[in-house]
Amino acid sequence: MVLSLMEQAVTYLRRSVQVFSLVTCLSLLPAAHGAFAQGQPAGSDDSALGTVHFPTSCSADVQPQFNQAVALLHSFWFQAAIDAFEEVLEVDSSCGIS
Numbered sequence: 001m002v003l004s005l006m007e008q009a010v011t012y013l014r015r016s017v018q019v020f021s022l023v024t025c026l027s028l029l030p031a032a033h034g035a036f037a038q039g040q041p042a043g044s045d046d047s048a049l050g051t052v053h054f055p056t057s058c059s060a061d062v063q064p065q066f067n068q069a070v071a072l073l074h075s076f077w078f079q080a081a082i083d084a085f086e087e088v089l090e091v092d093s094s095c096g097i098s
């Protein structure tokens with residue numbers, strides 16, 4: 001069947017959009033992989049995270065741990081930050097902010 005010029009143009013446009021979408025998605029895959037492949041923060045070297053002081057009403061014993069958790073959170077180490085906040089709660093269950 002012979003397609004009209006308009007049908008050919010529409011078919012070409014659709015195919016172009018499909019190819020463009022596929023190429024765009026494939027080019028973004030490496031970036032998405034890197035974003036989710038955080039791993040874990042570097043050992044006990046807290047200097048890489050920077051210095052954070054976030055005053056709270058929590059006990060003074062957990063303040064350094066809480067500050068570490070905030071530093072992890074602000075460095076986008078979400079799972080490590082959640083774990084650190086949970087450790088703070090284990091030591092001081094009245095520390096509502098964590």
